[in-house]
Each structure stands twice: as C-alpha cells, then as structure tokens.
Amino acid sequence: MATILIADDEPGMRILIEQTLEPLIDKGVELLLANDGKQALEIIKRAKPDLVLLDVMMPEMSGFDVCNSAKNILGMKDVYILILTAKGQKFDKQMAKDIGVNHYITKPFDLDELLEKVVNILGIEM
Template identity: 45%
Template structure:
C-alpha cells in the first residue's frame, strides 16, 4: 500500500493537502498526518511512507532535522521528501539540499504541483 505523510503544524494546511490528495486516497493510498517533527519521525519509522510532504517550521524538531535524521542517520534514502514551506530564501533551499530533501516547494503552491509530485513518486 502506498503511504503519504503530511507534516504541518497548521491544521488548515494538513486539511488542504488531504483535500488535494483525496483521489489518491480513494484509490487506496493511505494518508498519514503529523503536527510536529518528533511525531513525524515516529510515524516515518513505524509506517515507512513512500512520500513525505514536510513543512520546515515545526515544533519539537524542524523539517530540516527530520529530513536529515531520516536520510543520513537512519539511512532511509528511498523515502521521498518534498519540503513545503513559506521560506523562499536561497539559504533555505541550500539547506534543504544539504539534508538530502528531494524537492523544495514554496507556499502557496498549486494543487497540480502536489499531484505531479505524487504521480512522480508512485510511478518511480
């Protein structure tokens, strides 16, 4: 079963992504949700989602730290990380690359971008 983890401390952002991904959910993809970095890390380790939409500014542990922990410390290179953030500075983009994020998407984003990411990951 395909699994997608949506990590954002704002409930409205989680609900918006859930709405964008409802067609995938209807086709059997399981959507998982986390409101902070520590919760995200626990879900990643227990559920092994194929794709994580990850906000950067999170309580407990920021998105950069979550991605770095999963990719470098746990060695889970096969999990695709799409950073979803309001941070649009070049330094933030470089930091996302440094922690091995697969994609960097700034808010606000278009639904087509999100759907294209899911299709790319699940077709790979």
C-alpha cells in the same frame, strides 16, 4: 500500496493537502498525518512512508531536522521527502539539498501541481 505522510503544524494546511490528495485513496494510497516534527519522525520510523510532505517550521523539531534524522542518521534514503515551506531563500534551499531533501516547493503553491507531482513521484495512473 503507497503511503504518504503529511507533516505540517497548521491544521488548515494539513486539511487542504489531505483533501487535495483524497483522490489517491481510491488508488490504494494511505494518508498519514503529523502535526509536529517529533511526531513526523516517529511516523517515518514506524510506517516507513513512500513520500513525506514536510513543512520546515514546526514545533518540537524542524522539517530540516526530521529530514536529516530520517535520511542521514537512520539511513532511510529511499523515503522521498518533499519540503513544502514558506522559507524560499537560497540558503534554505541549499541546506535542504545538503541534507537529502528530494524536492522543494515554496508556499503558497498550486494544489493541482502538488497533486500532479505526487502522482508522478509515486507512479500512479490517474
């Protein structure tokens, strides 16, 4: 069974992503939610999700810091981290690449494309 962590400080965005990914629950996927970076990192340490959908601008700890901690400090290279953020500048994308982000999507994004990307990452038959 695959596990996905949705980490975003905006409740509306968390709910929107959760609803988009709901069809995956029938495929055995578990959805976890975090509303700040610190909580996201704690869930990553404890649950070791297969995929993390991670906002950058969050309280307590930025998404970049969460990714850096998970990938480079804790050595969790196998956790796939997909950044979902409004920060679309070249500098931000380069920083994400440097710390080990696997994929980077800027907001606003197409929810159907997000679902398709998640399905492909996890290798789920739909």
